[in-house]
Amino acid sequence: VVNIQSLSLCGLKPILIDIEVSYSRGQPKLVLIGLPNRIITEAKERISTALQFHGVRLKSKKTVVNLAPADLKKTESYYELPIAVGLLRLQGLLKELPQDFVFFGEFSLTGELKPLPNVIPLLRGAIKLGFKKVVLPAQSAVQASLVTDLEIFPIRNIGQIMEPNFFNAAAKNIKFIATTVLKPQTISVPNIDPIALRALSIAVSGAHNLLLVGPPGVGKSSLIQTMPKLLPPTTPTEHLEILTIYSLANKFFPIHQRSRPMRSPHHSSSVVSLIGGGHNIQPGEISLAHDGVLFLDEVTEFSRLVLDSIREPMVEHKLTINRSQNRVTFPAMNIVVAACNPCRCGFHQSKQVCKCSPLQIQQYRNRVSGPLIDRFDLQIYLTDSVVTKNSPTIETRDLHEAFLIQQTRFTPLSGMKATNGKVSLAEFKLKAEISPNATKFLDECAGKLRLNLRNYNQICRVARTIADLSGLQEVQVEHIAEALQHRCRW
Numbered sequence: 001v002v003n004i005q006s007l008s009l010c011g012l013k014p015i016l017i018d019i020e021v022s023y024s025r026g027q028p029k030l031v032l033i034g035l036p037n038r039i040i041t042e043a044k045e046r047i048s049t050a051l052q053f054h055g056v057r058l059k060s061k062k063t064v065v066n067l068a069p070a071d072l073k074k075t076e077s078y079y080e081l082p083i084a085v086g087l088l089r090l091q092g093l094l095k096e097l098p099q100d101f102v103f104f105g106e107f108s109l110t111g112e113l114k115p116l117p118n119v120i121p122l123l124r125g126a127i128k129l130g131f132k133k134v135v136l137p138a139q140s141a142v143q144a145s146l147v148t149d150l151e152i153f154p155i156r157n158i159g160q161i162m163e164p165n166f167f168n169a170a171a172k173n174i175k176f177i178a179t180t181v182l183k184p185q186t187i188s189v190p191n192i193d194p195i196a197l198r199a200l201s202i203a204v205s206g207a208h209n210l211l212l213v214g215p216p217g218v219g220k221s222s223l224i225q226t227m228p229k230l231l232p233p234t235t236p237t238e239h240l241e242i243l244t245i246y247s248l249a250n251k252f253f254p255i256h257q258r259s260r261p262m263r264s265p266h267h268s269s270s271v272v273s274l275i276g277g278g279h280n281i282q283p284g285e286i287s288l289a290h291d292g293v294l295f296l297d298e299v300t301e302f303s304r305l306v307l308d309s310i311r312e313p314m315v316e317h318k319l320t321i322n323r324s325q326n327r328v329t330f331p332a333m334n335i336v337v338a339a340c341n342p343c344r345c346g347f348h349q350s351k352q353v354c355k356c357s358p359l360q361i362q363q364y365r366n367r368v369s370g371p372l373i374d375r376f377d378l379q380i381y382l383t384d385s386v387v388t389k390n391s392p393t394i395e396t397r398d399l400h401e402a403f404l405i406q407q408t409r410f411t412p413l414s415g416m417k418a419t420n421g422k423v424s425l426a427e428f429k430l431k432a433e434i435s436p437n438a439t440k441f442l443d444e445c446a447g448k449l450r451l452n453l454r455n456y457n458q459i460c461r462v463a464r465t466i467a468d469l470s471g472l473q474e475v476q477v478e479h480i481a482e483a484l485q486h487r488c489r490w
Ligand SMILES: [Zn+2]
Pocket: 343, 344, 345, 346, 347, 348, 354, 355, 356
């Protein structure tokens, strides 16, 4: 009996697949157990073709290949390589079969191995299961090299495994993918109310959720579209996490550039498309925006059900999908940005005349629940009466420096986890350094403005980012005052 390992993924969770190959009594034939019928027929064909191509004929004995656990639906084709390797060992054509290796690969009809889909999620899963070495198709090796904790043994065909000393050879030194980090630059932004520019700079530097309310046509959306260019680059770990999620969702993300994603789901989106789920449990928009920006344009037009579904992930920074047998957790650490008009006609408190009654305005705003609105650290009310001559710009250097200060403050955390907007409250309070005067001032305001505890802490977090943008160690009264200004009454 020969045992060989591979794995399956349930969301991001790896499940060990044990492949057992043995001879049995009966008619000489190859029997596969534990795979769906459709795949078995194709797999048998391709495995024997690939072996024949390298001069290997299966012994005329009944050979049983069993993939366990049996109750798990295994729809992937990359078990063909480990099955073939098991057959080689069973026939004595491999002297040894080390147990710290994991195998992935699907054969083409010419016996070569095809590129592997989901390379990065699979390899990260293999690490979680304790594997140290992986044999995979050569065409996937470069992408695999992003996962640095595994020794990679790339092969083009099954023949290479039969070469003497294959398993004892050093892992191939694959040229690592060079990822580039954008240099600081000056970004042109729409000519918009300066308070919106300031709020955007704060949101980007400290990863704060941002709500922009204002009349149509003032440039709210085009302002927010500049965010991916303003955000600091991802850490290598964040980059890998993003690629993992995009790979699971069969979506493209640039592998060479350590930039942050931005997703803008349409307001007609369903709960499943936002949160994730579906037949094979795929990540939704909120996870595709992980370590980046989730932009909800025209937030009042989203269904209440959809908006309620993102409330918890906005606090937990992850979400769990429960399906009959499986529990799948996806990350959702992101800056949520929402934009909308102030009322149904759009012109409340603008230069044009608003036709809405106070009741209509109230009804319009009630489409977004209070608890959701409460989760935006920055809530900005823009006007259309601002005219400046110069076209404004933002220096990314300033924002990235403020971001770096936070990375040092909240070490050993890094990336978006180590920002004033996203770090845990306990960790934040421990290191916030708010001056006694500033605390006293906020305590007084909190009473007058009837701030709840959540709002109170949000003001502290935003004030901390404002102080970081000024490079100051301690939060002062002026920073608290500005943070209070960035909260309109919805
Ligand atoms: Zn109106």
